Amino acid sequence: MKGEAELIGDSLLLRRMIAGDEEAFTVLYRRRHPSIYRFALHMSGNVAVAEDVTQEVFMTLIRDAKRFDPERGTLGGFLFGIARNHLRRRWEQERHSLPLPADADELDSLLSASAGPGKNGLSNGNGNGRGPFLLSRDEYTSLETVGRVRHAVATLPANYREVVILCELEEMSYEDAASALDCPVGTVRSRLHRARALLVEKLHDSQPVRRASAVGE
Amino acid sequence: MKEEADFMDCVEFKEIYHDLDRPGTEAFRFRERALAHAESCACCGSLLTDGEALDFALGNLSQHNAGREAPPRVEAALLREFQALKAARSRRRVREQIASLGVAAAILLAIGLGVQHRITSRASVGVESAKLMPDSSAVPAENGAATSQQDEDEYAAEFVPVPYADDPAALEGGAIVRVTLPRSALPSFGLPITESDGSDSVFADLVVSEDGTPQAIRLVSDADPNLNF
Numbered sequence: 072m073k074g075e076a077e078l079i080g081d082s083l084l085l086r087r088m089i090a091g092d093e094e095a096f097t098v099l100y101r102r103r104h105p106s107i108y109r110f111a112l113h114m115s116g117n118v119a120v121a122e123d124v125t126q127e128v129f130m131t132l133i134r135d136a137k138r139f140d141p142e143r144g145t146l147g148g149f150l151f152g153i154a155r156n157h158l159r160r161r162w163e164q165e166r167h168s169l170p171l172p173a174d175a176d177e178l179d180s181l182l183s184a185s186a187g188p189g190k191n192g193l194s195n196g197n198g199n200g201r202g203p204f205l206l207s208r209d210e211y212t213s214l215e216t217v218g219r220v221r222h223a224v225a226t227l228p229a230n231y232r233e234v235v236i237l238c239e240l241e242e243m244s245y246e247d248a249a250s251a252l253d254c255p256v257g258t259v260r261s262r263l264h265r266a267r268a269l270l271v272e273k274l275h276d277s278q279p280v281r282r283a284s285a286v287g288e
Numbered sequence: 289m290k291e292e293a294d295f296m297d298c299v300e301f302k303e304i305y306h307d308l309d310r311p312g313t314e315a316f317r318f319r320e321r322a323l324a325h326a327e328s329c330a331c332c333g334s335l336l337t338d339g340e341a342l343d344f345a346l347g348n349l350s351q352h353n354a355g356r357e358a359p360p361r362v363e364a365a366l367l368r369e370f371q372a373l374k375a376a377r378s379r380r381r382v383r384e385q386i387a388s389l390g391v392a393a394a395i396l397l398a399i400g401l402g403v404q405h406r407i408t409s410r411a412s413v414g415v416e417s418a419k420l421m422p423d424s425s426a427v428p429a430e431n432g433a434a435t436s437q438q439d440e441d442e443y444a445a446e447f448v449p450v451p452y453a454d455d456p457a458a459l460e461g462g463a464i465v466r467v468t469l470p471r472s473a474l475p476s477f478g479l480p481i482t483e484s485d486g487s488d489s490v491f492a493d494l495v496v497s498e499d500g501t502p503q504a505i506r507l508v509s510d511a512d513p514n515l516n517f
Contacts, residue, residue: 091374091377091378093367093370093371093374096366096367096370097363097367100363100366101363104357104358104362104363105356105357105358108356108357108358109353109356109357112353112356113353121358122358122359122362125358125362126358126362126365126366129362129366130366130369133366133369133370133373134373214352216345216348217345217348217349217352220345220346220348220349221349224346224349235346239343239346239350240346240349240350240353241350242350244312245313260307263306264306267306267339267342270342270346271338271339271342274341274342274345
């Protein structure tokens with residue numbers, strides 16, 4: 072059975088939290104933290120960093136909740152904005168130019184498994200043409216494809232990656248994403264279009280190895 | 289004409305095809321025309337296929353990650369921080385309240401002391417005046433001595449018995465007479481000559497016995513609360 076706090080909006084929960092209501096904070100955290108965690112995970116490609124960033128975002132909320140202005144956007148957008156700033160600060164400190172893909176071990180094992188002969192080596196059928204990078208429904212849902220897509224997202228430039236994560240993976244509207252990223256809606260849209268084009272390129276580029284292995288069979 | 293209006297070229301298609309499945313966007317309104325164009329254009333058809341495949345792939349990635357969240361230890365750490373901060377704020381609020389009460393108490397004390405001082409000084413003036421008024425036999429001193437009520441800006445020392453005082457009862461019930469004395473006369477009343485402030489005379493109150501003999505003296509000033517006569 073849901074508690075009363077779980078049915079009320081973010082703004083009211085936030086006000087209660089500021090007044091010292093621990094339950095309100097817990098509900099708010101449980102409601103909002105998964106998307107922040109996933110955003111940090113996709114952006115950093117590192118589970119430990121994602122945990123740290125999630126913790127820092129909500130620490131900031133606990134200590135300085137009055138910074139949130141509902142007239143400037145949603146609480147979700149505000150939290151993504153904090154997460155983004157924490158990530159950027161972290162990269163500046165650690166000079167991470169290119170983050171590791173998420174769950175590197177999992178991804179490496181998937182890629183090496185797929186590179187082996189006879190292992191799920193699918194061809195697009197036209198040999199040299201550039202057909203769709205995904206062929207069958209099985210391939211859409213395979214772990215390998217998920218790993219490839221995750222890798223492709225993780226290797227996008229940061230400003231493209233964040234719009235893909237927010238607008239595609241977290242299904243945020245352009246307006247909310249613009250609020251979180253502190254940029255115009257048009258910028259979000261154009262970055263997303265460019266990012267999607269880059270992703271298609273990357274996913275096409277990740278096919279030749281498999282095609283070669285299929286040919287060598 | 290209608291066909292022309294519904295026509296979409298490749299440039300238009302490429303501008304909007306990423307948003308065809310995004311409700312609320314302008315592209316979504318032109319979805320049918322874009323799909324019609326993709327059917328008749330192999331290049332745009334290929335773009336559309338890639339876009340749909342990408343949507344599906346990203347959707348799968350999103351679904352694959354849907355259950356991912358921070359471990360419980362993050363929530364526990366945040367709750368500890370929340371409780372610590374709440375306790376610290378509560379302590380600070382109590383400290384602020386105590387400080388406010390302290391300041392209020394100090395102000396009230398100062399006001400009380402001030403009021404008490406006023407009441408005390410008025411009462412003593414009243415008593416002295418009461419003692420002075422019925423005693424019509426009190427004789428003013430020669431050189432312009434005058435009785436007077438102490439006004440509020442006047443400062444006076446304690447009465448000091450003069451060396452030749454012979455009637456201790458007069459200290460309790462004697463009359464008080466305001467006189468002006470030459471500064472050089474102070475030693476005769478048992479007082480030292482202090483530095484002159486430019487005048488050669490000083491005001492003094494004398495307690496006189498019934499026979500008119502001075503029994504005690506105090507110096508009076510209307511300027512210096514430290515009584516530096």
